[in-house]
Amino acid sequence: MLGRIAPNLLIRIAGRTTEAGIPPFVDLLRIAELSGNLPATDPSSTPAALLTRFPHLAEVTFEDVVVPGPHGPVRARTYRPPHPNGIGLVWVHGGAFIGGDLDRADAHWPSLEFAHRGIRVVSLDYRHAVRGVHYPVPSDDVLAGWRWAASHARELGVAPGALHLGGSSIGGNLAAGVAKRLRDSRPGTDTIPAGLVLVTPFLHPFGAPWPTGMLERMRAATTNAVVSPEDLTHMAWNYAGRRSVLDDPYAFPANGDLTGLPPTLVITEEIDTIRTSGEDFAERLRAADVPAVVRMTPGAAHSSMSRPAEPTAQVTLDAVAEHLLGRWSPRAA
Template sequence: MTNTQLSGTVPRQARARATLLGYAMRALRTLPRPVQRAVLNGATAGELPPVAEFVRMLEVAGAMPDPGPTHAELLARFPELAAVEVSEPAIEGVPARLYRLPGGDPEAALVWVHGGAFVQGTLRMAEAHWTGLSLAARGIPVLSLDYRKALHGVCYPAPSDDVLTGWRWAVSQPDLLGVPAARMHLGGASAGGNLAAGVAKRLRDGEGRPPASVVLAYPVLHPEISGWDAAALAAIRDRPGAVYFSPAWVRDLSAHYAGAAGPADPYAFPGLGDLVGTPPTLIVNCEADTLRRSGELYAEQLRAAGVSTSVHLLPGAPHGTLNEPFTDAGLRTVDLLAAWLRRPAT
């Protein structure tokens, strides 16, 4: 696939196929949630469509159906979440949700960014909503941010700028988050982890107050992934229910997301360039996830730069554990995030 195709030109036959899939996804959103789950869960294993086709499909669909649990289903499984107050603060150009328990004296707060391969995801997805509810129920306020997706010609730095705007708003509103700016942390999952780490680097380099720490769940931090042999890749690709990002797909998505900045930009891909001065960082990797190599490499780079770094591996877990609230791996991920945020300041 060429860069020209990734910038928006799709061969005619592929464009027609992607357009048809887009309309199918749009129709699927109108069907009952169990039907959406059955269709999407049966289509997750194996190779993803080429990036240009995937982007075209999403541009037509408007948004992908969300097969995750509803709010009511989350409360039925986790009744303690009902105590959390959820509001939608007005941040210019950046949709957001604020999760807090009434009263209390929080020790830390988290500004959180969901994933979605830079091209999809919403504040309603479990990775955003359940994470916010779960941490807030444990006494950790969460500001969950949305951002512009890399669709319809949008690319870096627009999503990064949105996260930066949300972070700057948070540190200017300590009363709303319940903690001073010095106790606010910045984090994200998957592509959201990329955005959080990239913004943390921008803040380190003078664009605002750095976070107390950086919190990353199964992040992608480099424009390419390496270190996998064919057998290991095939095992992830063929695993039922797993999300499989091939090295070629990650490379093409990176070129699409980076746009004119190019995939060598150290803020678009925070695993590139100097990491000295990065705040303390937590990284949670999933074993059955090709992006794990990026998280592992980033941890090595941080430690070499003298950054306090904590790394955890979820054995056997596929990518996206925070989108699976009813699994042991999903619960373990939230536990790790909460424990990190509650640790004594150093």
């Protein structure tokens, strides 16, 4: 039932709003605890609406599959390109660790678009950090999904050494954390991603520092939500479940050693307090001799790919596609 609640009623249920015009994270968590997910509030981003807005995407076929995982089945969706090019991407959606699914706009829309350009996509779902679920459960789900995709790469039509891993927002956190787990697994037991694609990723346990006045300037520049430092802290604590996990290098990938990670593309968005997390991570990757490139989408608020009607969403998506298609290389930038 909650999945069909209109945005204004959702805010009334939460009982209060932040300066950004959305319920604080603790109230969103209450809703997610009741429903198991956050309600979709944008009818223009449903799967049916996406095909109306982008009719070329009807050429892409997709299929839901179930992947075995240590905590039970993991939902996934495979996307078959009309003209495959051998490149593969395992993609993870966002949702503040407490919401989202395979129909969420930043899961379904980019998967369709990348597949339309020839990329074989496996979109992953994961258990939310609600009702007693905390790290490492969502990370374990994504790791299981990656291992399934890697073991089926030939069957999926992905060329050797061409399977990438990426995600949006919290999905970027989960992708980077899994990449570190794969790096540290027993040699020869796991396929390492050809590259990482992190779009507006939340990688630090409290976000990275930003200049004084940045939050106020961002809120003045957009009608979209700008996440507060307090909400980032609550989100991190809820995912972690206990204090020690805030220092864990797999739960929050900005922690610990970054050497040996795959070449990485970080996409940030200008009006986003999480932007500095991606920027700091890329800088530290370079210091660890990992090829890393940052691309910022001007004028975009956090997670623009969850709002496909916005022009900035297409800019962000195009930057990822160009990277995966090899029009420029992190090693040459």
